[in-house]
Amino acid sequence: MTNMQEIDLAQCTLREANSQLQSEDATGAWAIRNPRGRHALAVGLTAPIDVLIDGQAGYYAGGMNQRATITIEGNAGPGVAENMMSGRTHVRGNASMAAGATGHGGLLVIDGDAGARCGISMKGIDIVVRGSVGHMSAFMAQSGTLVVCGDAGEALGDSLYEAKIFVRGEVRSLGADCEEKDMTAQDTVLLQSLLDSAGITGYPAGSFRLYGSARRLYHFHVDNAAAY
């Protein structure tokens, strides 16, 4: 990419790197060279800039992003794009646990697999995983959409609120209060738009199944005691 502004983490501190990206005056495209698994890369961004993390990222890459487009050319550690508010984060490799945790908005795309608790407590974020997700994904997910093109581990959607989960492969087991739902035309449109946004082709929307909340745990009741 031309006119890309470069930050070399072999030559500067994390603070110096993030300060440049967090600046109100930041514009255009940026590349972080030699990330070497550093934690808290490109966190708290507010400007609509493009940021390329040129390698592996540690914990919380792109955390609390607002408006920036962040691409990780490698794997991402725990909590990638945690609490993202808006913008887009794209992980070219795999993501560790708690990807997109508590995110309020924006789009997180993971080309590989995601570990345990992907989308935990999500609050409006959309997450598209080309591969599979680990156990307890979408635990207590409140709103937003999780799309899994591969398989899902145990206890998918445990204690789910109003988030939607689309899975193309096998689901090892559903968590408490999560159930399969009929897919409406509106759901199909939503799913297709997210696949399109993630650049994923070849997976027809009809090959996915939809999961959501059975809403049986919305109020404490003695008959549900075993599920709490």
Next chain:
Amino acid sequence: MTDNTRKIPRTKPRFSATFDPFTISEIQRAAATGIYDIRGAGTKRKLPHFDDLLFLGASMSRYPLEGYRERCDTDVVLGTRFASKPIRLKTPVTIAGMSFGALSAQAKEALGRGASAVGTSTTTGDGGMTPEERGHSTTLVYQYLPSRYGMNPDDLRRADAIEVVVGQGAKPGGGGMLLGQKISERVAKMRDLPEGIDQRSACRHPDWTGPDDLEIKIEELREITAWEKPIYIKIGASRPYYDVSLAVKAGADVVVLDGMQGGTAATQEVFIEHVGLPILAAIRPAVQALQDLGMHRKVQLIVSGGIRSGADMAKALALGADAVAIGTAALIALGDQSPDLAEEYAKLGTVPGAYDDWQDGRDPAGITTQDPELAARLDPILGGRRIANYLSVMTMEAQAIARACGKSHLHNLEPEDLVALTMEAAAMTRIPLAGTEWYPGRQGF
């Protein structure tokens, strides 16, 4: 041989100490409903507390300061370890974290007004930061909780400090709950939840699992806020020596230690009464941990849980804390438990002084409610004045004691100024039993 012409004396009905009337009523309630009791507030059992300590005051070997002439300073700076903008408070008593949702917007505003009037801080809670609270709080601590309800980077930057909540004294190891009666349209929107549901808050943070992870999480929070804000770590008192050590290791600027007398908006009665430590038992191990790490007074310690007066504050500071926080006492200052509400409490099946159904949202004082009509009963300006009055009294009480001990700053109070009235208090605090130089565990008695 029985004399049938005389009336036989009968023994009086005798209540069991084990199956006392409250216990019997709880068994009956459990049998009728099939679900545990949920209530607000903190533990109600009698525990070793600050009342079990006394100050010695000045004598032949110590001279006091003149109460109305000589200074006794009260200021405290919190967050001096890493934050570029530490918090400076005029008095070492702060308002503890309580959520909008648990409390009405009027109550939150009143707390902010009162704290600001005397130069101290107040704290958000589970559910996020309201504009009213930010607008009326000169110094506002923003809680970072497992639920992350309402969490956003704009409010993080608007905050004056960030408090990572690992636990609270009323329920160490437990998550939170807010019953449907209090999930109003506004509360639901702030938390991104369906209106009217019984809301649960997770007991663990979603994206870190231990102190090593927490160190990285704190680095992220500092990076997002340009290393300006003090980072507090709040823990429920359970293993204070190790927990404080790990909090320091994780990078805390300030540790908040909450004893089991600390209140909650809604938790199981059995949890409130049977899990955790009284704050008196937790302070000395916490201070010891800081001292062993060479971090006492460098990482500040705030203690809470049953702080009621300037005497309690002074004793906590003498034991090594840098500041205290109040929650339940602040609600009482606002009007909770008022005898003026006796008739309305009676309709709720309780009496002033015992009202603890904070989870129900029917608080006649307008404090622990989201009902617009009830909440409107609380005037935030008047409430703020009451809070300010109470905080001022606490500060003056602590100063009176400190001067009597010859101290020109509240932080100059020290364990040597104290004696213990009970063996339990002596053992927990390592303060000598009154009239002796001994405490349990000390050799040479």
